[in-house]
Amino acid sequence: MRKTWLGLAAAGTSAAMLLTACGGGGGGGGESENEFDAATTSIVNPSDEQGGTLDFAHSDEFDSMDPGNTYYAANWDFTRLYARTLVTYSQEPGAAGLELVPDLAEDLGQVSDDGLTWTYTLKEGLTFEDGTPITSEDIKYAVARSNFAPDIINKGPTYFNQILDAGDYAGPYEDENLDNFEGIETPDERTIVFHLKDPFSEFDYLAAMPQTAPVPADADTGDQYQSAVVSSGPYKYESEWTVGQPLTLVRNTEYDPETDPLTRNRPEQINVTWKQEENDRDNRLISGDLDVDVAGLGVEAAARGEILRDEALKAQADNPLTGFKLYFAINPNVEPFDDKACREAILYGADKTAMQAAWGGAIGGDIATSMLPPGTPGYEEIDPYATPEHKGDGDAVQTALDECGMSDGFTTNISYRSDRDKEKKAAEALQQALAQYGIDAQLKGYETGTYTSEQAGSPSFVESEELGIMAYGWGADWPSGYGFLQQIMHGDSIKDAGNSNLSELDDPEVNQLLDDAAQTEDPAEREQMYGEIDALAMESATFLPYLDQKALLFRPEGLTNVHFSEAYKMYDYSSLGVAQN
Amino acid sequence: MTAPLDVPGAAETAQPEAVAALAKSSDRGRSLGQIAWMRLRKDKVAMIGAGFVVFMALVAIFAPLIVRFLGHPPNEWNQEMIDPILSTANQPWGGISPDYLLGVEPVTGRDIFSRIVYGARISMLIGFLATLVSVVIGTVMGIIAGYFGGWVDAVISRLMDIFLAFPLLLFAMALVGVIPDAAFGLQGNGLRIAILVFIIGFFNWPYIGRIIRGQTLSLREREFVEASRSLGAGNFYILRKELLPNLFAPILVYATLLIPTNILFEAALSFLGVGVEPPTPTWGGMLSEAVDYYNAAPNFMLAPGLAIFLTVLAFNLFGDGLRDALDPRTQS
Numbered sequence: 001m002r003k004t005w006l007g008l009a010a011a012g013t014s015a016a017m018l019l020t021a022c023g024g025g026g027g028g029g030g031e032s033e034n035e036f037d038a039a040t041t042s043i044v045n046p047s048d049e050q051g052g053t054l055d056f057a058h059s060d061e062f063d064s065m066d067p068g069n070t071y072y073a074a075n076w077d078f079t080r081l082y083a084r085t086l087v088t089y090s091q092e093p094g095a096a097g098l099e100l101v102p103d104l105a106e107d108l109g110q111v112s113d114d115g116l117t118w119t120y121t122l123k124e125g126l127t128f129e130d131g132t133p134i135t136s137e138d139i140k141y142a143v144a145r146s147n148f149a150p151d152i153i154n155k156g157p158t159y160f161n162q163i164l165d166a167g168d169y170a171g172p173y174e175d176e177n178l179d180n181f182e183g184i185e186t187p188d189e190r191t192i193v194f195h196l197k198d199p200f201s202e203f204d205y206l207a208a209m210p211q212t213a214p215v216p217a218d219a220d221t222g223d224q225y226q227s228a229v230v231s232s233g234p235y236k237y238e239s240e241w242t243v244g245q246p247l248t249l250v251r252n253t254e255y256d257p258e259t260d261p262l263t264r265n266r267p268e269q270i271n272v273t274w275k276q277e278e279n280d281r282d283n284r285l286i287s288g289d290l291d292v293d294v295a296g297l298g299v300e301a302a303a304r305g306e307i308l309r310d311e312a313l314k315a316q317a318d319n320p321l322t323g324f325k326l327y328f329a330i331n332p333n334v335e336p337f338d339d340k341a342c343r344e345a346i347l348y349g350a351d352k353t354a355m356q357a358a359w360g361g362a363i364g365g366d367i368a369t370s371m372l373p374p375g376t377p378g379y380e381e382i383d384p385y386a387t388p389e390h391k392g393d394g395d396a397v398q399t400a401l402d403e404c405g406m407s408d409g410f411t412t413n414i415s416y417r418s419d420r421d422k423e424k425k426a427a428e429a430l431q432q433a434l435a436q437y438g439i440d441a442q443l444k445g446y447e448t449g450t451y452t453s454e455q456a457g458s459p460s461f462v463e464s465e466e467l468g469i470m471a472y473g474w475g476a477d478w479p480s481g482y483g484f485l486q487q488i489m490h491g492d493s494i495k496d497a498g499n500s501n502l503s504e505l506d507d508p509e510v511n512q513l514l515d516d517a518a519q520t521e522d523p524a525e526r527e528q529m530y531g532e533i534d535a536l537a538m539e540s541a542t543f544l545p546y547l548d549q550k551a552l553l554f555r556p557e558g559l560t561n562v563h564f565s566e567a568y569k570m571y572d573y574s575s576l577g578v579a580q581n
Numbered sequence: 582m583t584a585p586l587d588v589p590g591a592a593e594t595a596q597p598e599a600v601a602a603l604a605k606s607s608d609r610g611r612s613l614g615q616i617a618w619m620r621l622r623k624d625k626v627a628m629i630g631a632g633f634v635v636f637m638a639l640v641a642i643f644a645p646l647i648v649r650f651l652g653h654p655p656n657e658w659n660q661e662m663i664d665p666i667l668s669t670a671n672q673p674w675g676g677i678s679p680d681y682l683l684g685v686e687p688v689t690g691r692d693i694f695s696r697i698v699y700g701a702r703i704s705m706l707i708g709f710l711a712t713l714v715s716v717v718i719g720t721v722m723g724i725i726a727g728y729f730g731g732w733v734d735a736v737i738s739r740l741m742d743i744f745l746a747f748p749l750l751l752f753a754m755a756l757v758g759v760i761p762d763a764a765f766g767l768q769g770n771g772l773r774i775a776i777l778v779f780i781i782g783f784f785n786w787p788y789i790g791r792i793i794r795g796q797t798l799s800l801r802e803r804e805f806v807e808a809s810r811s812l813g814a815g816n817f818y819i820l821r822k823e824l825l826p827n828l829f830a831p832i833l834v835y836a837t838l839l840i841p842t843n844i845l846f847e848a849a850l851s852f853l854g855v856g857v858e859p860p861t862p863t864w865g866g867m868l869s870e871a872v873d874y875y876n877a878a879p880n881f882m883l884a885p886g887l888a889i890f891l892t893v894l895a896f897n898l899f900g901d902g903l904r905d906a907l908d909p910r911t912q913s
Contacts, residue, residue, distance in 0.1 A: 301873035361665040418854050428860045443858050
């Protein structure tokens with residue numbers, strides 16, 4: 001009863017505060033009541049109560065529920081409920097949520113002097129849902145199947161494949177003798193040693209991926225394993241699951257919370273339903289019929305309007321940064337962008353406020369002035385192509401055009417993903433802004449499914465179709481500068497197909513800094529390097545960042561312990577509980 | 582029809598108009614066209630439809646002029662009209678005002694009125710041109726099949742069956758997705774419009790082809806054709822001079838009824854995102870964007886919806902009236 005009363009009072013207060021336009025931050029002490037954006041920086045409705053049913057819904061489906069075979073941040077967040085990993089992210093709100101804590105392991109990775117081996121020791125008393133002990137072999141097997149068998153398990157990233165010194169190991173399905181996998185060594189049941197080709201200072205982030213969740217080899221059914229994942233966490237499948245059917249998780253009686261650095265066992269039962277129509281899903285969230293949108297990307301336009309118009313509903317919403325950078329890549333291999341001045345004309349001509357409007361205004365994101373996402377360690381605010389109010393600077397454009405010998409403007413193309421309305425609108429905004437300076441850009445839409453594999457991500461296609469400017473978005477696989485920058489800026493990342501370095505940036509200085517950062521152990525030193533890379537990339541004038549995307553997340557009233565996870569960029573699903581009346 | 586012909590008023594009330602028209606003008610002959618025009622003129626519904634069609638055609642032709650005086654450039658963003666938080670118009674009624682006759686688009690603040698007016702250009706252009714393609718191919722194929730018969734007829738008829746069985750929408754979506762940037766001396770939107778015209782027109786010809794074939798089958802056995810043939814006329818002459826003029830009425834009627842179908846098809850393609858490239862306004866494209874804002878900005882959805890609805894309805898009413906006027910047998 002007390003809780004309800006407090007909640008109501010807080011809703012009234014926040015409304016009053018908004019009326020007097022003095023905003024105010026989230027409550028102190030890392031806890032707070034219902035208030036707009038409160039869960040971004042604090043825990044809303046903290047409670048130790050256990051029990052109840054937590055209902056998740058997805059507007060579509062995940063790629064796979066197999067922890068070793070998925071590439072969705074939301075699923076990496078969700079699988080923590082039934083798959084524990086060597087290390088994991090803390091459950092703190094705010095920046096503290098980026099901190100890694102040992103989960104199955106006793107401590108974070110111990111790196112050797114040469115940086116080539118990383119060693120973890122498992123805690124004692126860890127068991128699977130059937131009571132059998134979790135051994136280092138189970139983790140070695142999990143990494144082997146998820147990274148070295150691309151014919152069968154291919155939906156997740158393969159960082160381990162790239163950095164482990166495993167020779168030409170063919171994966172556990174072709175080569176049944178796990179001893180042949182030399183990239184990982186298991187001297188005893190509790191010790192696991194990773195052998196790297198080159199030093200990689202951010203290895204702990206890889207150990208936090210769900211791919212290090214143990215998998216018993218005799219339970220593995222390849223890509224069908226998702227129908228009966230063997231739990232190592234607080235919850236387990238109630239029964240064998242069929243793709244598309246609702247998924248029910250119940251308590252894993254063998255789970256020992258004493259071994260767990262996190263508290264992730266509040267609800268009695270967890271349900272997930274799939275393919276719920278977006279607007280219906282939003283309505284059910286608002287009515288409290290549903291607890292969480294598991295995809296974690298925020299509500300649709302219709303619900304957005306409803307929530308933002310109603311102060312009481314607004315107090316139940318959060319508007320955090322998603323870590324996604326929205327930008328246009330300018331390709332220097334397409335004329336006239338071989339001339340840097342012509343690229344600068346685009347950077348000065350862009351009206352970022354219009355592009356922000358395309359993504360839904362201030363709620364849709366913050367205007368971005370450089371590539372590194374704010375909040376990434378090492379981020380420093382820079383704006384080398386500043387224009388008045390971000391609306392573009394006609395004089396600077398003309399100067400740049402004169403310098404590149406195209407005083408009257410030129411023609412080019414802007415590509416975008418035609419099934420992404422907001423990206424399309426942003427491309428239209430850029431086109432309109434450039435048109436006033438005589439730069440005539442033709443819009444070209446392509447399907448999302450083939451955009452990176454065949455069009456914008458294919459340098460030969462880009463050149464033949466003259467895609468000078470390409471709309472793109474990028475988020476990091478793990479919350480560090482390296483995880484974000486490497487794929488879109490390193491010269492070695494340029495590929496003939498499936499290229500994500502759309503700007504085809506191959507700057508020796510940037511490449512060197514990225515390589516060095518991977519081998520630098522001191523985090524502070526690394527972070528400084530990421531800042532330098534960011535500045536150099538902007539200096540190259542091949543990136544036009546315009547928005548740091550924000551999501552509008554809704555937390556229904558009955559949800560307890562709600563906080564945003566900076567690591568996964570959505571609510572921390574492992575923390576959630578359900579209010580008991 | 583038992584009333585004697587000399588009873589005053591009976592001609593107007595009880596007799597088919599054709600008979601009445603012929604009775605009144607028995608002294609001087611009137612061509613079929615004149616008779617049809619007289620009937621059409623009396624059909625108020627058809628004339629309203631025709632009026633609206635002409636109106637939309639004028640709107641499409643004079644779009645730049647209309648927008649210059651009554652609207653804003655169709656692709657111009659007017660962010661001062663948009664609430665930065667809600668992304669919808671910051672004025673009541675979706676921004677409808679003397680300045681913005683139909684309000685503004687959410688997000689961009691573009692003038693809906695201007696975009697409807699410009700959208701008419703794409704709809705009418707593709708509707709007319711695609712129909713022209715269908716009519717030309719359909720007439721040629723239908724008349725050849727009907728006139729020559731035998732294996733020629735068999736081949737063409739089977740071809741029509743194949744075309745009718747084709748999943749047109751899926752094919753159109755696939756084809757538009759893979760067209761290159763420039764081809765046949767065209768590029769950008771010009772090329773896309775040409776491709777849309779080709780796809781819609783090329784795959785719709787069997788409908789009109791079948792009708793022409795049926796008409797030709799019955800016409801070729803008629804006495805005037807026999808007479809012409811006995812006088813030594815060649816096949817081409819008979820097709821052109823004897824059959825084609827007699828097929829004019831069905832061609833006109835079905836062309837009129839095909840135009841709205843094609844306008845709808847273009848709208849469907851634009852709705853699905855495979856029409857012309859943005860920011861070129863199209864009714865279907867506007868409708869598709871309006872879906873997200875149906876309750877926050879109903880004017881955004883209503884405007885293109887009504888434009889499509891009224892234009893298609895007008896064409897259909899006019900086409901129905903035209904059919905009634907040209908073919909006395911269909912009189913109700």
